[in-house]
Amino acid sequence: xxxxxxxxxxxxxxxxxxxxxxxxxxxxxxxxxxxxxxxxxxxxxxxxxxxxxxxxxxxxxxxxxxxxxxxxxxxxxxxxxxxxxxxxxxxxxxxxxxxxxxxxxxxxxxxxxxxxxxxxxxxxxxxxxxxxxxxxxxxxxxxxxxxxxxxxxxxxxxxxxxxx
Numbered sequence: 001x002x003x004x005x006x007x008x009x010x011x012x013x014x015x016x017x018x019x020x021x022x023x024x025x026x027x028x029x030x031x032x033x034x035x036x037x038x039x040x041x042x043x044x045x046x047x048x049x050x051x052x053x054x055x056x057x058x059x060x061x062x063x064x065x066x067x068x069x070x071x072x073x074x075x076x077x078x079x080x081x082x083x084x085x086x087x088x089x090x091x092x093x094x095x096x097x098x099x100x101x102x103x104x105x106x107x108x109x110x111x112x113x114x115x116x117x118x119x120x121x122x123x124x125x126x127x128x129x130x131x132x133x134x135x136x137x138x139x140x141x142x143x144x145x146x147x148x149x150x151x152x153x154x155x156x157x158x159x160x161x162x163x164x
Contacts, residue, residue: 102162106130109158113151 103126110121110129115136121129136152 105162106159109162110155113154113158115151 107121114120115132119125
């Protein structure tokens with residue numbers, strides 16, 4: 001029986017040395033492989049998180065567009081309301097001036113007519129005077145005596161020329 005050993009063969013020794021890895025080199029290779037695997041998992045996890053963030057950002061952007069649209073609509077509505085309010089204020093001012101003119105005309109027309117238990121009409125008692133006149137014309141049946149009939153006729157004649 002002959003046993004041959006490769007250790008004595010120069011070519012085998014060279015081939016063995018060339019293909020032989022030290023323990024550190026083997027460990028480093030193992031760590032490098034596991035590092036690649038870990039990095040691959042981390043990359044997958046990061047890609048998943050990036051996808052989730054992109055989806056979240058898209059949802060946020062859509063919500064922002066919707067919110068901006070709502071704000072724009074609200075601003076247009078507010079502008080319309082402000083314009084309508086301005087028109088109403090101008091109408092109110094015109095009506096106030098007209099009312100002021102009518103009240104002055106009424107005061108002048110009724111200056112010489114005294115209602116029972118009242119001072120002559122003036123700006124100070126204008127509301128009370130008008131309320132009394134309104135009551136007199138609403139409840140004319142209470143004012144059927146000749147004196148009151150004459151008073152109501154005098155008031156009618158006094159205000160006849162006021163243009164409303």
